[in-house]
Amino acid sequence: MNKHVCFILLLLLVGIAAQVAHSQSYTNYFTGDTTDVQTQTQPVTVLMGGALESDPAMAWFLQHTGGGDIVVLRTSGADGYNNYLFSELGVPVNSVQTIVCNDAAAAYNPYVIQQVRNAEGLWFAGGNQWSYLSFWNNTPLDTAFNYLINEKRIPIGGLSAGMAIQGSIIYTGQNGSVVSPAALLNPYNAQVTLLKDDFLHNPWLQNVVTDTHYDNPDRRGRHVAFLARIAQDYGITAYGIACNEYTAVCIDPNGLATVFGEYPAYEDYAYFLQVNCAQPNMPETCQPNQPLTWNRNQQAVAAYKVAGTPAGANTFDLSNWNTGIGGTWQHWYVNNGIFTDLPNVEPLPCLGVNTPDIAQPDAVMQVYPNPVANTAVITLPHSTITGAQGVLSLYALNGQEKMRLQPTQNTVQLHLNHLPAGIYLLQFTNQHQHFTARLIKE
Secondary structure, three states, rough: OOOHHHHHHHHHHHHHHHHHHHHHHHEEEEEEEOOOOOOOOOOEEEEEOOOOOOOOHHHHHHOOOOEEEEEEEEOOOOOOOOHHHHHHOOOOOOOEEEEEEEHHHHHHHHHHHHHHHHOOEEEEEOEEEEEEEEHHHOHHHHHHHHHHHHEEEEEEEEEEEHHHOOOOOOOOOOOOOOOOHHHOOOOOOOOOEEEEEOOOOOHHHOOEEEHHHHHHHHEEHHHHHHHHHHHHHHOOOOEEEEEEEOOOOOOOOOEEEEEOOOOOOOOOOEEEEEOOOOOOOOOOEEEOOOOEEEEEOOOOOOEEEEEEEEOEEEEEEEEOOEEOOOOOEEEEEEOOEEEEEEEOOOOOOOOOOOOOOOOHHHHOOOEEEEOOOOOOEEEOOOHHHOOOOOOOEEEEOOOOOOOOOOOOOOOOEOOOOOOEEEEEEEEEEEOOOOOEEEEEEE
């Protein structure tokens, strides 16, 4: 063949390869054994404040994977976690795979979904939480996340943006990152964007909104503004977990949160926030374009501040939101947009009385198979049937109700042959409980 023709063909092949690479919805980095293994895992959660990983907390995370396959998800960056998790922490694992989702299409890619579902440990890297939500929310990948949390029950964790998306209520950062003074002067600032019950469903983080980089800058004020908005908009009692930049919170299967950091060498703290349980406890003023006032006798929010140590000596119990070791209670309040903290106070006598409803794995609505071709089996907690009768509804994403029935037993079959392929929302409601789940029709 003429060498000029060969050269032209080579250029064409290079161009095609570059185009294919450019159009790939994800980039994959793999370290270790490609053979999929199944190990004994424990359902733990790790939350990290943002600047740098805590080695003891990351080792704790890996220990609960049973030495299985670790998947790291991100929307930017590269393979910085691979060697760190695979060999530098001294905890043997079968593999570490970083998947960089280049666009929203990755959340529908069969390879990406399968690799996530096969994982024994899932880690969300730092980045931009709005990218994570806009790429992954209400997708098959989102369904895979909740399968790992509530069915396969593996370790889940994240740093910075990866921590920000963990609670059932999420500060999305959709319009940029709001600073505390702006949020306090107008809790309905366009940058105060919240998403409720529409992404991850971690039982220990029900009604919890997290915040990160807590000490740089001071984010306590905006976190209180988030809680005020939740109280005002949803009429519920919300909770908060926050970490300074080099601090990690590790939640075990029983809800005991251990705090890691480098205190006393550094000011590494975690914070556990709850709205004052004494009534009335709603904000006095939480309106658009007005400064927040949430005083309630200078006790609007109770905060347990606990130092993180290398050995994880200090803890807080999320099963009662009352019992802690190594920390001190504070009262936080806001007058006319000005945040104030009162350190070293006595805990409120009613703390822990109105704790979040912890949805144990046998107390959630299960959907199988999901995705489904024709018939889905819905399993409801026994308490939903033994209690008040409820309604099970199936909605399209545009809000149109497609099916409605009143279950008389805990297992329900939904025949979906008549519905087009797509993503649907299942809701079960009675006077005591409310469950939601996504259903994907193939």
